[in-house]
Amino acid sequence: FLFSLIGPVADRLHHLSISEQWKVGKIVHYQNSIYGNIVVVKKGEQYTFFFDGIPVVTTPLPDVTHTEDLVHLSLLSHPEPREILVISGGAGGVINEILKHKIKRVDYAELDPVLLQVVQKFPTPLTERELSHPRVHIKYVDGRYFVKETDHKYDVVLIGISELSKQEKQKAKHT
Numbered sequence: 001f002l003f004s005l006i007g008p009v010a011d012r013l014h015h016l017s018i019s020e021q022w023k024v025g026k027i028v029h030y031q032n033s034i035y036g037n038i039v040v041v042k043k044g045e046q047y048t049f050f051f052d053g054i055p056v057v058t059t060p061l062p063d064v065t066h067t068e069d070l071v072h073l074s075l076l077s078h079p080e081p082r083e084i085l086v087i088s089g090g091a092g093g094v095i096n097e098i099l100k101h102k103i104k105r106v107d108y109a110e111l112d113p114v115l116l117q118v119v120q121k122f123p124t125p126l127t128e129r130e131l132s133h134p135r136v137h138i139k140y141v142d143g144r145y146f147v148k149e150t151d152h153k154y155d156v157v158l159i160g161i162s163e164l165s166k167q168e169k170q171k172a173k174h175t
Contacts, residue, residue, distance in 0.1 A: 024048070029121065033114035040122060047122050049092070051115060056160075060124035062093030071097035074156050081155040085109065087143030089160020091119050095130040098158075106136045107152070109143040116140075 025043030032038070036052040049057035071094055075081045082104040086094060090108040098106055110116055116138065119127050130136065139146060143159070 029118055031114065031118060033112050035112040035114070038112075038115055038118050040118060042122075047124070049115070049119060051112070056089060056115070057092035057119055057127075059092045059119075059122075060126050062126070064093070067093040067097055070094065070158060074158055075101050075103075078155045083107075083152070083154045083156075085147075085152075085154040085157045087147070087157065087159045090158075091116060091127055091130055093126065093130075094158065094160065095133070095136055096126055099130075099133060099135065103135065106133075107139060107154070108136060109139045109141050109146040111140070111142050113140040 025041040025046075025048070027039060028042045028047075029038070029040035037050075039050040039053075041048045041050065046061060047057075047059050048055050049059075075084075075098070081101060084098055084103055084106045086098070086106060086108045088110055090106075090110065095106060095108065116131065120131065131138065147157075
């Protein structure tokens with residue numbers, strides 16, 4: 001009898017605890033993966049996806065200034081960008097901005113498949129277009145490992161994380 005009460009009470013306490021931590025909107029999803037904690041907060045029609053407490057995707061209206069600056073300035077630094085590598089942080093605007101250019105291929109390395117599964121659970125036209133576009137190839141792999149192991153040459157590499165070592169950034173820069 002006691003065990004039958006513990007489950008619902010524990011679930012309710014867990015939900016209350018999470019709600020207390022995330023006061024920026026309504027929590028619509030909370031999940032742990034082997035790589036980290038994923039929380040989705042909804043405020044109005046806007047979804048913000050947090051990974052270990054850091055906002056990683058905002059949709060349907062991303063941070064346009066940051067996204068456009070990151071993508072367009074990077075792609076304009078190359079005379080003819082065709083092959084693009086995105087290491088983390090591609091969903092929610094970055095890939096969409098890349099696709100505005102005459103690129104041939106976007107390889108998108110994202111460590112945690114659960115993160116993109118959760119993004120797809122709350123679809124918007126932006127994320128649906130990005131993640132299903134025929135020129136976009138999603139690789140569920142640590143970006144550091146991918147950079148180290150790939151023989152593919154990229155014209156531009158966009159890095160949505162800062163944990164790459166100096167040596168890994170150099171290799172990415174010269175691929």
